[in-house]
Amino acid sequence: MTFVQLIDCRTDRFEELDRLMDQWVEQTRGRRTATHAVVGRDRGDTSHLVEIVEFPSYEEAMRNSKLPETDRIFREMTALCEGTPTFTDLDVVRDARLNADTAGRFFEVVTASYDLSPLADLVEEDYHDHDPKNEQDVVGLKALTRELDGWRASFDFRFRVEDRMAQGDRVCTRWTWEGIHKGDFLDIPATGKRATMTGMTVLRFSPSGKIAEGWWEYDRLGLLGQLGVLERPEL
Numbered sequence: 001m002t003f004v005q006l007i008d009c010r011t012d013r014f015e016e017l018d019r020l021m022d023q024w025v026e027q028t029r030g031r032r033t034a035t036h037a038v039v040g041r042d043r044g045d046t047s048h049l050v051e052i053v054e055f056p057s058y059e060e061a062m063r064n065s066k067l068p069e070t071d072r073i074f075r076e077m078t079a080l081c082e083g084t085p086t087f088t089d090l091d092v093v094r095d096a097r098l099n100a101d102t103a104g105r106f107f108e109v110v111t112a113s114y115d116l117s118p119l120a121d122l123v124e125e126d127y128h129d130h131d132p133k134n135e136q137d138v139v140g141l142k143a144l145t146r147e148l149d150g151w152r153a154s155f156d157f158r159f160r161v162e163d164r165m166a167q168g169d170r171v172c173t174r175w176t177w178e179g180i181h182k183g184d185f186l187d188i189p190a191t192g193k194r195a196t197m198t199g200m201t202v203l204r205f206s207p208s209g210k211i212a213e214g215w216w217e218y219d220r221l222g223l224l225g226q227l228g229v230l231e232r233p234e235l
Contacts, residue, residue, distance in 0.1 A: 002092040003058045007051040009077070009085035014041070014049065017080050021051075024073040031067060033060035047082070058091065099205045100164055103171040106203070106211060111158045116145050123211045130215045155179035155195075162198075169205045174198075177218070181227055188229055195226040 011017055021039070025032075034053050042048035055061040064070060078084055102122055109118045119141065129138035129147070138147050151157070157179030165172045176198050181191045199218025206212040224230050 001057060002095060003055045003061050004090045004092055005053045005055070005061060006088040006090065007053065007085050008088070009049050009051075010047045010082040011049065011080050012047050012082075013080045017049070017077060020073055020076055020080070024069055027069045028064075028067055032070075033064040058089070061089075097166055098209060099169070099171050099203075100166040102205070102209065102211065103164065103166075103173055103203050104161070107159045107161065107173065107175070110148055116148055119145060121210075124206055124208075127211060128213045130213075132217065133220060154181065154183045154185035154190075156182055170202055171205070172200060172202045174200045185227070186224075188224075188227055191227055193227055195223055197223045197226075 018039075021037075033055055035056060036054040038052045040050045040052070042050075053061075055064065074085075106119070106122050109116060109122065123141050123144065125141050126139070127141050127144055129144055131138065131147070134147075138144055157177055160176045160178065161173055162176060163172075163174040176196060178194070178196045181188075181193050181195060183190050197219040199216065201217075202215045203211050204213040221230070
């Protein structure tokens, strides 16, 4: 179970505290178990700081606290603060990564056999799409829908998600695509062949939580080879 520790303190010496945190990050490289750290400053009281540190589990957090650098940095941190920092230990019971969830829903809708109208709830009207297959970028939700309908007319396919990573306003999905060639694709008549390809998609989200931009990279050459339209080079 993911574990989060909240460190609450007051200080007017944030720059020194910030440098101290940088030292800890550098000195514990390769040995610390913390996976994510965020520091927030109270808008109503700029001396009030809260650090949120995430660990894979409570046990990993305890391992981290036993590092000699952690103990030393904490003592130096206390010296910079007004009073002793307080700690709150939290077991994470819900972790909703909203943009990543929306990215997952996007791939589900694209693959579904029914119409693409649910995309209106996921994608901005002025969505901007970057696909190496296209000479010009696709701009607009309606244009994206036509592009996807073209793929769905050419193949019965599905995406299998291999990895998904979210950072800031972007979500990267590494996927495997599997399809059956049932209709014209790039002027290639239907072959009935099964094909697979791998690729990655980076989606950028707007402040409203909808998908605003997308970048696609995939093995198009490998796909064409499986459809039998590429000649094997002579050895």
